[in-house]
Amino acid sequence: MNQKMHKHMMSGISPIIPLLVVASIFMFLFLKLDSLNIQNSLLNEMINVLNQATQWMYILVLPVFAGFIAYSIANKPGIVPGLVGGGLAVYATGMIGALVAGFIAGYLTKYILVLFKNIPNTLKGLSTMVIIPLLSTLLVAFFMLLFNMSFSQIFRDIEQILIQLDLIYAILFGLIFGIMMAIDMGGPINKIAFFIGIVSISQGRSTMIMASIMASGMVPPLSIALLTLINKRKFKYEQNQLAKKNWMMGLSFMTEGAIPFSAENPKKVMPAIIIGSALAGAFIPLFGTTLSAPHGGILVLFLMTNWWGFLISLAAGTMITVILLLILLPNVQEEVVENK
Template identity: 40%
Template sequence: MKLLGITSCPNGIAHTYMAAESLQMAAKAAGHEMKVETRGSVGVENELTDEDIKGAHAIIIAADTNVDRERFQGITIIDATVQEAIKNPKGLIEKAVSSKKSTVSVSATAAQQTNRSARTGVYKHLMNGVSHMIPLVAAGGLIIALSFVFGIEAFKEKGTLAAALMDIGGGAAFAMLVPILSGFIAYSIADRPGLVPGLVGGMLASKIGSGFLGGIIAGFCAGYIALWIKNAVQLPKSLEGLKPMLIIPLFSTLAIGLLMIYVIGTPVKAIMDIMTETLKGMSSANAGLLGLLLGAMMAFDMGGPVNKVAYTFGVGLLGSNVFEPMAAIMAAGMTPPLGLALATYIAKKKFTPEEQEAGKAASVMGISFITEGAIPFAAADPVRVIPSIVIGSAVTGALSMIFNCTLRAPHGGIFVLLIPNAVGNLGMYVVSILAGTVVTAILLSIFKKNINPTNE
């Protein structure tokens, strides 16, 4: 039987492709042909053609973003989340196969509409902003880190390569972080009419000093203001073209601009200043507790909403020259796949041959700061795996903060460690990662049962 699929997560990085692979493997195991279109951060890949759609029995749309359904008239649509496709691909394939081809299901059922509406709320809009911001964060942060190769303060000397790198990474890329975050939050809410007021609101948040928190608030306010104007203002058909080109941009930008200057900006700046000073003045014990919390959040859902909240928190603080949380967050994000990889090596009887092979891939994903490498193991045995990786990452996060480790680049995994001065207290940072990795592996070795009971 010929099946189709579409996968798309808000960030479009790991989950999109893991869901596609899970569906294809499950379909192949059941003896069916399946083509999956992925909509990731690099755009649409393996695009479904009219010929593909014409001969298909059903399509599984495993997406946490909006997907146009008009082209799928005449075939059954199975709605799912990306997590469902990763954790239960067999069930989705069985559901698609058992559906009647004569059932035209372009519009979702009531339950599916409920699931979809849940995916279009605050989290979806926030992640749309974050996903567009991450490439800027990664590029800008790594370029800033490269400027430190010449010395931690070498960029202060005008005309040098270090100064040029700092201008590119800090003066240009990082200067656009908050506007891009805000702009694409508003874009997610109101489509194209929300982009201009969102960008302007984010730029004002940067100028006022209210940082990423002000940018998030500006993005949501701008988006909903633009959406309200779009729906509320009714014009004659001959003047309808003025709405997207003049009326919505003008009045929504004016509204969010005045709100940021006179209402939102100053109090949010005060909150950011208090937060920044509090973090800078933390005692070792308090820093350890924060690291413990951030580390646990990074492992809890392995790239999901809780993980992204922690990551966004760390990235936002980089603009305020607070580098300790980002160090704890990246270290804790590396620990789950590394701990699982180590566990498959030291406790082989606890893992199937397939899991042992997956452990090799997890090790590569771990050193690259791709926490999602732990998902296949967690999906197969969540009761034992999730507590183990949460505890291991919490240990790593706490130790990193206690040791006062800093990180000036928000991504890159182990490869950032090779850049001089990018990581503060490098030795203890490595110790923190190793400690969490070992704790995770030991806990898994204790909690998991042998594959063959006769070996126990």
């Protein structure tokens, strides 16, 4: 995946993360309130609205995802065909179809804009507001019709595989996604794993894959923070100060916090981080832990099934990484300067 495609995909992922987090919290609240069997018409109506809002948010995920990808590529003219293409993927090819729709809508609209570049000024307003959106949306709609007919069953099967894994395969997937989350910490490989996690929960599901991805993504920054607490001589004074931020970054699922430390000594830091993250991801299925939110770290613990398994897996992966770093990393040569 080249940098431009990665940028466009992330432009689609960024706005759906809060949408999915809010939807999963709304679903949690609805299920809890609905189980109380409240005998009050006003409260029941509010609970019903909560349910409807939840369903709408999950429906909006794919159009918003595709729409923002198309917007990233073709600016405002790409929004309408992107939204329509993503909407047509909702009940057919799912998240993968919306990804394809976003890129097709964006690049197709960009090409149409080039074709209409030299039209007379008197027609530019009409072309921008009517002709270009109409033409691009029609072409994207027909493309998605053919795409959905050809690949609907294949992508549905892929989604089912992701959410109905046998234990052995779940452990294997957790191991692989753990490696992917740690290997470039926020780079393209990390984002591919993260995207697959989003695919698994995009229709309101709670999956072991998403829980594995979040646990393994939290290990690198947390392990660095803990290491500097146990032995400050493994890094320079400035890095020890910087590592304090990794507590919050790790707890909030921001893997990038470990990058400055891995860059300092990648041959020794990276293997330790990858092993710890992989094991954290692999441990999750052993406890049957699942998650329905794509972000939030420790703040979405209440949305997990068997949340205690998440904490055990996270702690185990972090401790393994810290032990390996204590063994592999030499003490820095300079004296550690203590705060006065």
